Amino acid sequence: MNIYRLSMKNLRRNKMRNFFAVVRISFGVLILLVLLSSGIGLNTFLKQANSFHMNDNVNNSDLIISTVTNQLNAILGVNSTTSVIGSKIDTLINNAVYILDGLASIVFLVGILDIMNTMGFNLNERNREIGILKTMGFSEKELLISMSLEAGLIGFFGGIGGVILGSLGISIVAMFIGIPISILIPLWLIPSVIVLTTVLASILGLVPGWFASYRNIEEVIP
Secondary structure, three states: OOHHHHHHHHHHHOHHHHHHHHHHHHHHHHHHHHHHHHHHHHHHHHHHHHHHHHOOOHHHHHHHHHHHHHHHHHHHOOOOOHHHHHHHHHHHHHHHHHHHHHHHHHHHHHHHHHHHHHHHHHHHHOHHHHHHHHHOOOOHHHHHHHHHHHHHHHHHHHHHHHHHHHHHHHHHHHHHHOOOHHHHOOOOHHHHHHHHHHHHHHHHHHHHHHHHHOOOHHHHOO
């Protein structure tokens, strides 16, 4: 039995545990994709608004800002100028982009920790199996590669699931709002998220795998 068949066998044997691991990763990727697409959409909107303001349609842009200014002045009872309101709108959108990027980073970090926790839990339950495999002639390197491949496959399936669900949800929202889907989800975003999730899952699978594979056989097989 080679290391690749061993990884696939472990995935099939621990179906329910790995299924829930994939679901958790998919949920994390889903939230990450939504936050990233929201930030990209706001950033694109801000650039287009600035470009629109610098083009020949300055009168239309000024009219929009003037209308917003008059409405805010009427509601709040203040006397702000259009330049002040325009500057505040730019600042508000920039801050929203920063907040969404920060939330995406937090979700990404939580997802990374969840992958490591899932792989660590799997390996703790498989200590005896790892010991048996070592007695069968599997080296520490082969066991590490097998565990890394297994973790990478879990991350890959989780990434695909999250991307599919996230893309569907964002597409529906974009259709109702009337925004082109290409603005919210650029072509590079989907493969980047899947590749990043797969690579990180593979790397994180090495951390608990290293401790498990290098333990003495006597410690795992009483």
